[in-house]
Amino acid sequence: MDEIFLSPYNPKEAENTIYDIWNKSGFFNPDICIEKEVTNKDAKAFTIVMPPPNANGDLHAGHALFITLEDIMTRYKRMSGFKTLWIPGADHAGFETQVVYEKKLEKEGRSRFGMDPKDLYKEILDFTLLNKKNMEAQVKSLGASCDWSREKFTLDPEVVSKTQDTFIKMWKEKIAYRGKRTINWCSKHQTSLSEVETESSEETSPFYYFKYGPFEIGTVRPETKFGDKYVVMHPEDKRYLDYKHGQKMTVEWINGLIEATVIKDEAVDMEFGTGVMTITPWHSQVDYEIAKKYDLEMEQIIDWRGKLLPIAQEFSGMNIKEARPKIVEKLKSKGLLIKIDESYKNVVKKCYKCSTIIEPQIKDQWYVKMESLSKMALESVDKGELKFIPDNYEKIFRYWMTNTIDWNISRQIVWGIPIPAWFRRGEVIASKEKPEGEGWIQDTDTFDTWFSSGQWPLIATGFPESKDFKEYYPTDVMETGHDLIFKWVPRMVIFGLYLENKVPFHTVYLHGLVNDAQGKKMSKSKGNVINPLTLTDKYGTDALRMALIVGNTPGTDVALQENKVKAYKNFANKIWNITRFVLSSTEGFDGKKPDLIIEEDLTNILELNELIKDVTKDMDEYRFYLAAEKIYHYMWHSLADNIIEKSKEKLKDENPSTVKSTQYTLLYLLKTSLKLLHPFMPFITEKIWQYTEKDSNILMVTKWPNP
């Protein structure tokens, strides 16, 4: 027996060398598995595309969970004889990274405004590439058996080019279009945001009632009201039957007299407030719809920095927050303020990154028509081409796909894939090259990250024509966080169907959030963020992996408790000592199956075979949380506590065939257990394999046991 077993298991030491052994073996790459004949040439493919971690910082606990899950699937399938490919990636994470970088600039007393966009881009690129290396090293330290030779970065030239091609195709087919409409504007980040990049929170705000000619109008936003010259009410509202649609009247307003026009429209809720409202089409989605319907004038009141425009006269240039009380004060002094309801609750939409209140603005943007695309996505679910784990997410997916609005794909940030479009007066052309003729100006906007990420399964496998694409697309499983069920998953499905007429994967496995030990969401402000790498340093990667997997059902959030990680470190040591016992008890044993296996050993082998059956079924049905626990329980409480205990007597038996039978069985049980455990605890199992199977291939490519 090797001396290494005389001291307790040292995860750090093992992990440092084991990953290199795997990596150098080349077996992360299915081509090499075939070349070296550990996988059959005509084996069925199993492919996972890794959701590319953002290359803008350290991995968090959620990454550790998803890497573990995907690694378990990958290792299991590889051992089961599949031509297994797990493609890693790195995400430039457009807006996310730009926000991270802007914070960095802010700390340095700098700002992106005033910087040359090219310089800014270069700086963010350097920052990202540096972090990309860091991120990759962390992914490796978690044991990910992905094929690094196929890694892709979301800003690789071919990725950029293919993303742009898709856009041009969509433009030619009129699925992507240029449109002027209400957008979500973050005045801090100076960009528009999609619906999923905003978050709403309920707040209590003063609700003001003002006199507007003969009417009383209510509003929470007096600062937008300068230009309000349309007063809207429901056509059937009995209180206002005397007023006719289109009727004009002169009313006293914030900065003097204004000519107001009566508009009658069903959009007004008669029950709400006084049933009368004035509209501000430029800064409200609902108002915009009304204005468009009657072809009303629209005027911008608030500029892109959140300041009032000259229309506000004396308030011009003032920040809206500061202006609001002053405007109310002025209206009050003119006798136009009727009352203030201080307990009004409304929902405020905010930038999900900086919580700046979103200012609806009207702006030309690029949109993708969603209706026909979401219909295709729904059909693929109907046809059973797309399965969700857990299955209740199918409902959420359907809900999301039945309520789609056109998708704003342009962002006013430099860090991203440029939108290949050109403008000249009223003309628009989508093209990578500058169109013929003079006067064309290139679009400076970039794509929403999800526009490129949505094509990731295609692009990562080499769409549209590579050898890999033919072999590995459609992929098999998309494993990602349940919060991406509406942000990302539908977009991948849509692009897969749109570009290739196939769903990009047949199974969507959704994991939950990793919370702190009390089950509370981790957040920097609460200070309860657990860095997975401090846990792996302390207890080993295998232990963290087990702690994240056991008992964690798909879709359910998991509480990450240090105690639990520690418990699996103990387990690792237990395995180490089982090995120590088995190796020391089988010294001199030739390893060959003896002619006689005594009855007790047969029973033991049968028991393990039952476990293999059970675990294999769990693995096939994605119940990793059960499989892991069963193997754990078997090794500790059957193999160690019972079988090994009893073997001590048998090994002293006078009959050499009893001894041989016992030795053979102990080795068999240990080695088989290691195979079963390998996808979950790859490091320690591989490490031990080096001592139990000196002459054979590495455990990673050893066949999964048959019962």
Next chain:
RNA sequence: GCGCGGUUAGCUCAGUUGGUAGAGCGCGUCAUUGACGUUGACGAUGUCAGAGGUUCGAAUCCUCUAUCGCGCACCA
């Protein structure tokens, strides 16, 4: 308001098609030095949120209620 999910041992959570409740941590008693003290043996603790229903039988299926969490939408 609508939707989804949870409510099981002190804590964090499992419980796959309905068949006398499980894990880890924690707790109690005992053991003690040749696999392992990062240990072993034994043990305690649950009206499975509540009520009603289906069933020979319900933590599991159905209905309602309470409560927590999350998501979406909220109209000036």
